[in-house]
Structure formats: structure tokens, C-alpha cells
Amino acid sequence: MGQTGTLDKAATxxxxxxxxxxxxxxxxxxxxxLIDSPRAVRLLRELFTVAxxxxxxxxxxRDVTRYVRDLLDYQSLPAAGELAxxxxxxxxxxxxxPELAHxxxxxxxxELICHVVGDLARPPGVPxxxxxxxxxxxxxxxxxxxxxxxxxxxxxxx
Numbered sequence: 001m002g003q004t005g006t007l008d009k010a011a012t013x014x015x016x017x018x019x020x021x022x023x024x025x026x027x028x029x030x031x032x033x034l035i036d037s038p039r040a041v042r043l044l045r046e047l048f049t050v051a052x053x054x055x056x057x058x059x060x061x062r063d064v065t066r067y068v069r070d071l072l073d074y075q076s077l078p079a080a081g082e083l084a085x086x087x088x089x090x091x092x093x094x095x096x097x098p099e100l101a102h103x104x105x106x107x108x109x110x111e112l113i114c115h116v117v118g119d120l121a122r123p124p125g126v127p128x129x130x131x132x133x134x135x136x137x138x139x140x141x142x143x144x145x146x147x148x149x150x151x152x153x154x155x156x157x158x
Contacts, residue, residue: 028118
């Protein structure tokens, strides 16, 4: 995919790891190897949300079903049954129906996120500038949501 030109543009080390994994021959597998990096996993989850929302907000649920079938076929995975239902639940959960994904086990969530995010690199692939913009937006979401919650602003009363 030739993402090396964008690697140095990622704001975080986790962003660079994800962009590098997306440039590999099997991006979903490369992304799954990042499971030992909590920062990369957190960023990957936000990237999933950003990518899914950009692709599916305002579209019909049948579009999600068709995408899931196509994605699983492309990955040589069963395109019907439990895996397909869980994948669709994860995608629909990201676009406003979070209760659908509550029953998906954590490890399976990570696996499905890797498949969906890895699909960004499927030929012809997302253009490098757009891919960088997705990662950048996900990095901004992580920074915004990971701010210390108990920070005292201003003077403390004694």
C-alpha cells in the first residue's frame, strides 16, 4: 500500500504502529499483533469508530449487512452465522446502537476491529492522505477521552 510516506506524520507511536500494520500484506493479521500495546489497542478502537461512522452513518442496515458479507468473504471467513452477526453488531454499535454489541466477548471485539480496520487497506485501499486523516482523528479522540478526569482547574480552596 505504500504508507511509509505517512508514517512519520502520525502524532503518536501507536499511530505509527497502526499505519505500519496497514501497509503490510495482511493488515488485519498485522493489527492483531498489536494486542500487547494498550495504547495501540485504544487507538485502534477509536479508529474503528471513526472509520465506521464515516462509512455508515445515515445508511441503511442492509448496507452494513452487505459490507459484512463482503468483508468476511474477502477474509475467507464464514459470511453467515455468529461471526457475521457479531461483526454487524459491532458496526451498528459504533453508529448508534451500542446495546447490540454488548454480548460480543472482548477478544472477539478486538479481532473484528482488526478485520474492519484492516479492510481500509484492501485494494484499491484508502488513499494515504485519507488514511492519515482517519488515524489523526482517532488520535484526537483518544487524547480528548483520555484527559485526566479529576484535574483541578484554577485555585483550590483550603
